[in-house]
Amino acid sequence: MSEIMLQISNVDKFYGPIDTGVHAVKDVSIDVERGDIIALLGSSGCGKTSTLRMIAGFEEVSRGTISIAGREVHMLPPVKRNVAMAFEGYSLYPTVTVRDNIAFALKSSGKPASEVAAKVDEIAEMLEITGILDKYPSSISGGQQQRASLARALIRDADLYLLDEPMGQLEPQLRTLLRGRIKYYIKERGLTAILVTHDQTEANALADKIAVMEDGEMQQFASPEEIKEAPANLFTGTFVGEPPMNIFDAKAASSDDTFAFSLQDGSELSFPRSAFASALQDRVMAMDRVALGVRPYAVQRSETGAAARVLANQWLGDQSHIAAEFAGGTLVLVEHDRADLSEGDEITVHLDASDLHIFEPDTGAAISHGAKLVG
């Protein structure tokens, strides 16, 4: 059995008095295994950075416990937690060079100078900052500062590496390159890292598991694949995935051999009964309304099917995003080739039962993915 490196148990964070202050993190629990990279993914103000800062020890834990390597740390000062952190605002020491910034922690831990120098060179090469090592932080660009800050964290020997938006300032090409190198560096050494990001591509590329957060609550903690295929609720379903999942209000209706969803504008999507498990059919029939989700990649244009009218057609260079008016809402579909469509064109689309996600419309909880009942 693998070892739990970080255990966050029922942690709450209030800014201001407990229970009456701003409730920034709500009853979050995460177990992180040694050697895993975890991404905390969410929009601004969702509590992901608060969570990270509680792990680091810059914010007090209002309720709950945090353990690192089996040791309860939430009452300890940051210096005693043995974690390394790359800050979103870089936070380099302005009075020393980039080289000294990176070497700072190693030097003060008493490592021999030659070993420190070798490590600095190695990590600078990995992050493409060899040329600026002898410059001062104020004379280098934001992207360079960010990499210096990342190097300063990754060079240390720590139980846990906390990376707060570590690549937000980098150019796209460099970002892709460094993502690969950083992941290799972390994995090769068996390090455990927590990454905070609002960029789902970064989370998908780097993380073994993603914790999706919104409004202080953890919505789902699962592998990137699972989050894509089986989002736990409407929020995760629409937040993760680009372009976002299409959602329609629907009501189920069944006849002898078809199982259909009637949509807001009166149109109907009908499927053979055999496409859905009977338990799912019973469950959905018992509900007044459902939220029906389908990923843009799963929508296909076809000869027959439901009618839609094109609103916009955008060629992005490698794929087309087509927005169409459908069932009183907007349906977005993605095609890999340039589509010869313009505004006002009538198209017919086909949705496969195995691509449907059904959610409870009020709570947002997932009921089924791909015609299979959740749970």
Added chain:
Amino acid sequence: MQSVSTLERILRGTAISLVIFFFMFPIFWIFLMSFQTNETILRVPPSMVFEPTLTNYRSLISGTLEGSTATLEIRFMSNLYNSLFLSVTSVTVGLLLGVPAAYAFAKLKFRGSEDIAFTLLSFRFAPPLLVLLPLTIYFQKIGLADTYLGLIWVYQLIVLPLILWIVRGYFEDIPSDIEYAHRIAGHGFWSTFTKIALPLAGPGIAAAGLLAFIFAWNNFIFALVLASADKQPVTVGALAFITASGINYGQIAAGIMLSIAPTFALALYAQRYLVEGLSLGAVKG
């Protein structure tokens, strides 16, 4: 475009010259006075042409004032020493107390911190005499009247709020994450304060110290009430030039030149820090 900028240059030059003349002329005139005798100073109309003499400076340094009727002992040099001693120690004490306090007010938000900081600032609102009268009675009771210790203590009323509020602004400007980065790299609170916060706030601390020094040096009322002759700074000591036999303008002018020399030199040397320190630190809301 070119013509506008020429006009602008001329106007700006004129304006600056006027301001410099306005502020520097009194000092220049006092400088001239300090090399004249009372007779040449008081002649009508005044003139810039005279035979310079060093008697004013000589009598200040030797400590004897040659009046028209009698010779008077003055303690100008010991007053100067008192000024120096009182200002330097007050500012040192003020920095030792004020800088850590400013750090606490800037970085550790605790209950009532704003109120305490404001109370400290409010010491500067009250007219000094209001504070001084009761203080004189207390000081006489507890034996602090007419002691250097007592004076330095009272000088904190001037020095401490100034240092506290300027340096606080500087500490607030340091992103907390820089300190966090140092602390998470295995350093304690004290080490972060001395190795990160203090160096980064250095210019602000220097500016605050300088300004506090100037304020302490120029203080008159506290020493007038609380100190006797042997503890008096130059500001109070200069009163001795107003004698029964007349006012010795020449000596006063020489005394002024000697007493503004240290602050003048300091300000000239450190004007860069002063401007930086005040514009970066204290203005921030």
